[in-house]
Amino acid sequence: MRSKRTFDFVKSSRRFLIVSAIVTLLGIVAVSIFGLNYGIDFSSGTSVDISSKKSVTEEKLRTFLDDQDLGQYTLTTAENRDSIRFKEALNDTQEKAFKAAFTSEIDPDASYEINIVDVDIAKEQQRSALIGMAIACLGIVIYVSIRFEWRFAISAVVSLVYSAFFVITMFSLLRLEVNLPFILAVLTIIGYAINDTVVIFDRIRENLRFSKIKKPSDLEDLVNKSVWQTLARSINTVITVLIASVCLFIFGGESIKLFSLAMIFGLVAGAYSSIFIASQLWLYLKKRQPIKKVAVKPQSTP
Incomplete structure (x- = not known):
């Protein structure tokens, strides 16, 4: 039944x-x-994806980002890959300075993928x-x-x-x-x-x-x-x-x-x-x- x-x-x-x-x-x-x-797809900002050869702690990354004084950001960490989203769009000078600082202070062998979206x-x-x-x-x-x-x-x-x-x-x-x-x-x-x-x-x-x-x-x-x-x-x-x-x-x-x-x-x-x-x-x-x-x-x- x-x-x-x-x-x-x-x-x-x-x-x-x-x-x-x-x-x-x-x-x-x-x-x-x-x-x-x-996200930066619908608001202006800069997305930085970093692939590192060495392991970097989140605390060390945040200390480094705070010292760069590039405005508000969000950080997502994964194994040997870190994603940073800056609220403001970085200009060429800021972008080059950031990469140079990361290379000298964190990892000289790191590779970068940077995407910038402006307001328009x-x-x-x-x-x-x-x-x-x-x-x-x-x-x-x-x-x-x-x-x-x-x-x-x-x-x-x-x-x-x-x-x-x-x-x-x-x-x-x-x-x-x-x-x-x-x-x-x-x-x-x-x-x-x-x-x-x-x-x-x-x-x-x-x-x-x-x-x-x-x-x-x-x-x-x-x-x-x-x-x-x-x-x-x-x-x-x-x-x-x-x-x-x-x-x-x-x-x-x-x-x-x-x-x-x-x-x-x-x-x-x-x-x-x-x-x-x-x-x-x-x-x-x-x-x-x-x-x-x-x-x-x-x-x-x-």
């Missing part, structure tokens, strides 16, 4: 939608107050990133509208915006660096989230074809049935990618850690929004549409 499914996604949706709205409002407040911790380039990259995300959302609206209908498209985009904004909120609260890999992670999350959403929508549409909808409760049963039918597939897909993201976060290099962390946040938010936001919002919009009643022909009397 198969165990009876007792959880009702539709009846519980009101609570989850309220929680989602509260999380979104808190996120707006957090981003408004704290803002985002932009940073603003252009911010604008390009926003345009790219907007085009991605517009493409999804057009695709879902053609394949399904406008109610599915609206529900899908609201779900995707929630997933992406949840990741942005977490990065704002944790003061994590927002850079180009972060944008790539958000776009990847949008791809996985729309995949989960389309799977549920496809099952809803399929069940809708063979169901006789006479009252709103029939639509609620249809959505519940469709979510349950796709739940195992959605969970297995998310868990598979989540395991890979966690492993990358734990064992990967510093350059990929933030990408992996954004993926972890986004995968959880995407799976949640597909079930508790996208499908429930479609149900709300569909219930506002008048239900077509089938005309019954009167039986002729002999």
